[in-house]
Amino acid sequence: NPKRTRFxxxxxxxxxxxxxxxxxxCFGRYALQALEPAWIT
Structure with a gap:
């Protein structure tokens, strides 16, 4: 279990x-906006 979690x-x-x-x-400003929500998710 610990191994899997770490990976x-x-x-x-x-x-x-x-x-x-x-x-x-690649996207620039759009990338930040699209990545922001992705980061949290």
Whole structure:
């Protein structure tokens, strides 16, 4: 159980960073708005 939770947490953080950086450059201002709600969710 602890192993799975740890992996899930790491994966979530990694996805956030990559998505934020890539989307921000691609969309720009729109990326921030779309990512904001996605981050919380």
């Amino acid at each position: 899930r947490k790491q994966h979530r953080g990694r996805m956030k960073g990559i998505s934020y950086r890539g989307t921000r450059i």
